[in-house]
Amino acid sequence: MRVFRGMAALAVALPLLAACGGAKDPGPSMSSLTTALKTATFTKVDFVDETDPATVADEYRDLTGNLFGKLGAPAVSATKPTFTGEGTDNAKSTLTWAWGLPGGRWTYESEVELQKTGDTWEFVWEPTVVAPLLAEGRSLHVETVPQQRGEIVNTAGTTLVADRPVVTVGIDKTLLDPVAAPAAARDVAKIVGIDPKRYAKRVKAAGDKAFVEALSIRKPMMTKAKRKKISRIKGAAMLDRTLPLGPTKEFASPVIGIVGEVTAERMKKKPGTYLPGDMVGLSGLQARYDDQLRGKPGLQVSVLGDEGEVLKRLYNSDPIDGKPLTVTIDGRLQKNAEKILKRVEPESALVAIRPSDGAVLVAANGKDNKMNLATYGQAAPGSTFKTATTLALLRKGLNPTSQVKCPAKAKVDGKTFKNDSWYPKLALGKITLAHAVAESCNTAMVGTADEIGHAEIASAAASLGFGIDRDAGFTSYFGQIPEPAGKTEHAADLIGQGKVLASPLVMATVIASIQAGKTVVPNLVEGQVAKPSGVEPLAADEAKQLKTIFRKVVTDGTGHGLADVPGKPVIAKTGTAEFDRKGKRLTHTWMIAAQGDLAVAVYVDEGENGAATSGPLVEAFLRMARER
Known part of the structure; x- marks a missing residue:
C-alpha cells in the first residue's frame, strides 16, 4: 500500500x-x-x-x-x-x-x-x-511502439527475409514458485529440443518476474501435440509473435544471421542506443546492417491511473521503419543447394557465383555446420589450387600441350611427394600440362618449385581473385598464401597444401574468374563492391588456355562425372587435401566448376576424394540449376 x-x-x-x-x-x-x-x-x-x-x-x-x-x-x-x-x-x-x-x-x-x-x-x-x-495511485510508464524491421530482398525484388509468424516458448516466472522454475525449464527444454541444463541455469538466474525464452518455433512447425505437452507444464508459456526469417529454417542462415533481443554486451558497447527488449541483428548480415534494417522504435511515456489506464501522454515519438537490404542471393538456387547438402553428414558448404558480375547467388552451409563455412571457412584447398599454379606456369611460357614430367615420386629438400593412390599409372612420365592437370598430377606441379617463386604463385592466385583481403560488405575470407618457411613448404603450396588456406567463396571466385576471363570480384550486398588494386589482370589468352585445360579435367580427367551434364561445356577441378584430426589422417574434399554464367565450389570437411565426394554434389547442383 x-x-x-x-x-x-x-x-x-x-x-x-x-x-x-x-x-x-x-x-x-x-x-x-x-x-x-x-x-x-x-x-x-x-x-x-x-x-x-x-x-x-x-x-x-x-x-x-x-x-x-x-x-x-x-x-x-x-x-x-x-x-x-x-x-x-x-x-x-x-x-x-x-x-x-x-x-x-x-x-x-x-x-x-x-x-x-x-x-x-x-x-x-x-x-x-x-x-x-x-x-x-498514479505512476509513470514507458512503452515501446514497435517499428517494422527492413526486409532482406534480392536484386530481382523477391523478399527473402521478412516477418513470419512464430510461437515463442519459455518460462514465465510469475506463474510459478521460483524454486520450481528450473525443473519446469528442463521439461520445456526437452520438448523444444534445447540443452535442458543450460536453459534451467538461465531461468534460475533470471528475475522473479521474468519471461525467459527457450525457443521460437515457426508456427507451421508447432504441432498440436507439442502445444499440449507444453501447456501441461506449470509456468510454461507460448507467445504468438513474428520474427524476421527466411522461407525455410536453413535458408542462408549463418550468412544472413538472426534477430533477437539486444544483449547486455551490445547495450554496453553502444550506450543510449537501445532499450531492454529491443530486437536487433545478432549475427551475419542482420548484425552488420542492423542500423539500416532496424529503424527506430517509437516511445510513449504516460501517466497511469491506479487501474493502469492512461491519464495523459507526457512524451511521444513515432516509430521509424527500417530500410530493406538488397542482396544477390537467388532464392531458388539457395534452396536447391541446401537440399543437396542435407544428405551430407560431415560439415559442408556450397557457394555459387555469377561470373559475369561476381554476384554471389548461393552461400549454403550443411545442415549441422556450427559456423559459416560457405564464405568464411578456412581449409587447405588441395588440388583446386592448381588453378593458380597452372596460370603461373602459363606465365612462364608453357601452354596446354607443353610437356611436363609426372614421376611416381618427387623429392624436394628431402621431402618425398607422391600422387594420390588412385592416380593412373598410364599417366606417369612425360605428359602434357593439360593432361597433368586433368589427372591431377602432384609430382608435376611440385617439380616446378624451382621455376615458380612464391611471388609468382601469389600473383597468379591474385589474378584469379585469391588472397586479396578486403571488406566485401559481408563476412568473407579470400584465402591466404603466406611466405613459405622453406623449399618443402613452397612445393606443398603449389598443390594447395602447405600453409595455403581457402574458403568455398574464394574457390568459387577462382573458377568464376577463369570462366569470365577476368578477375572476378564477388559481391553479395548491393552497392558493396570493393575492387582490389595492384592485381595483375588476367589476360585474354591466359583465360582461353585455362578454359582449355580445365575443360580437359571434365572430358579426360578427375571431373569426368560432369561430362554428361546437359547444356554448355563445363570446366572443373577436383581437390583433396590431407589433414590430421585427433590422431587420424583425414581428407577435405573439393570440386570447383563453371558452366555458362554459373560458377560453383563445393567443400566437404571429411570425405574420400574430390571426385567421389564433392563431385556428385556439384553435378546435382548444376542439373538442378537448369530446372525452372
Whole structure:
C-alpha cells in the first residue's frame, strides 16, 4: 500500500552557515536530494516523524513505474533554492529531470519545497516532486511502439527475409514458485529440443518476474501435440509473435544471421542506443546492417491511473521503419543447394557465383555446420589450387600441350611427394600440362618449385581473385598464401597444401574468374563492391588456355562425372587435401566448376576424394540449376 504524506518532510541535515539568523542558505545540500532521486536509495536521508526511508523508496519506485527498468537512472539537477513567503523558513527549488532515450533525452521540470525546522532544512516529499501530474495511485510508464524491421530482398525484388509468424516458448516466472522454475525449464527444454541444463541455469538466474525464452518455433512447425505437452507444464508459456526469417529454417542462415533481443554486451558497447527488449541483428548480415534494417522504435511515456489506464501522454515519438537490404542471393538456387547438402553428414558448404558480375547467388552451409563455412571457412584447398599454379606456369611460357614430367615420386629438400593412390599409372612420365592437370598430377606441379617463386604463385592466385583481403560488405575470407618457411613448404603450396588456406567463396571466385576471363570480384550486398588494386589482370589468352585445360579435367580427367551434364561445356577441378584430426589422417574434399554464367565450389570437411565426394554434389547442383 502506498502511503503519501502531503507535507511529510524528507529531512536532510544541512550544514549551517555562520550567521545570526541560523540556517540561511538551503542550497548546499540540494545534492543529497538529487543523489537520492538518481539512485532510488534514501537510506542516508532523514525524514520527519521518523518515517522509514524504505517506505519512501517504495513510494518512489511506484511513482517511477517501469522507467528505471527501461530507461535506466535519470539525471536530476536542481536550481538554487529561493525563499518563499515573508520569512526565511520556507523555500523551493526547481528540479530538472532528464531520462535517457535511444538517440536523445526526455526532459521536464518539477518543484520541491523546503522547510526550516530548528537549524536544519527539510525537503517536503510529494508525488509532484517526481512529476507535476503525479498523485497517490498514479505512476509513470514507458512503452515501446514497435517499428517494422527492413526486409532482406534480392536484386530481382523477391523478399527473402521478412516477418513470419512464430510461437515463442519459455518460462514465465510469475506463474510459478521460483524454486520450481528450473525443473519446469528442463521439461520445456526437452520438448523444444534445447540443452535442458543450460536453459534451467538461465531461468534460475533470471528475475522473479521474468519471461525467459527457450525457443521460437515457426508456427507451421508447432504441432498440436507439442502445444499440449507444453501447456501441461506449470509456468510454461507460448507467445504468438513474428520474427524476421527466411522461407525455410536453413535458408542462408549463418550468412544472413538472426534477430533477437539486444544483449547486455551490445547495450554496453553502444550506450543510449537501445532499450531492454529491443530486437536487433545478432549475427551475419542482420548484425552488420542492423542500423539500416532496424529503424527506430517509437516511445510513449504516460501517466497511469491506479487501474493502469492512461491519464495523459507526457512524451511521444513515432516509430521509424527500417530500410530493406538488397542482396544477390537467388532464392531458388539457395534452396536447391541446401537440399543437396542435407544428405551430407560431415560439415559442408556450397557457394555459387555469377561470373559475369561476381554476384554471389548461393552461400549454403550443411545442415549441422556450427559456423559459416560457405564464405568464411578456412581449409587447405588441395588440388583446386592448381588453378593458380597452372596460370603461373602459363606465365612462364608453357601452354596446354607443353610437356611436363609426372614421376611416381618427387623429392624436394628431402621431402618425398607422391600422387594420390588412385592416380593412373598410364599417366606417369612425360605428359602434357593439360593432361597433368586433368589427372591431377602432384609430382608435376611440385617439380616446378624451382621455376615458380612464391611471388609468382601469389600473383597468379591474385589474378584469379585469391588472397586479396578486403571488406566485401559481408563476412568473407579470400584465402591466404603466406611466405613459405622453406623449399618443402613452397612445393606443398603449389598443390594447395602447405600453409595455403581457402574458403568455398574464394574457390568459387577462382573458377568464376577463369570462366569470365577476368578477375572476378564477388559481391553479395548491393552497392558493396570493393575492387582490389595492384592485381595483375588476367589476360585474354591466359583465360582461353585455362578454359582449355580445365575443360580437359571434365572430358579426360578427375571431373569426368560432369561430362554428361546437359547444356554448355563445363570446366572443373577436383581437390583433396590431407589433414590430421585427433590422431587420424583425414581428407577435405573439393570440386570447383563453371558452366555458362554459373560458377560453383563445393567443400566437404571429411570425405574420400574430390571426385567421389564433392563431385556428385556439384553435378546435382548444376542439373538442378537448369530446372525452372
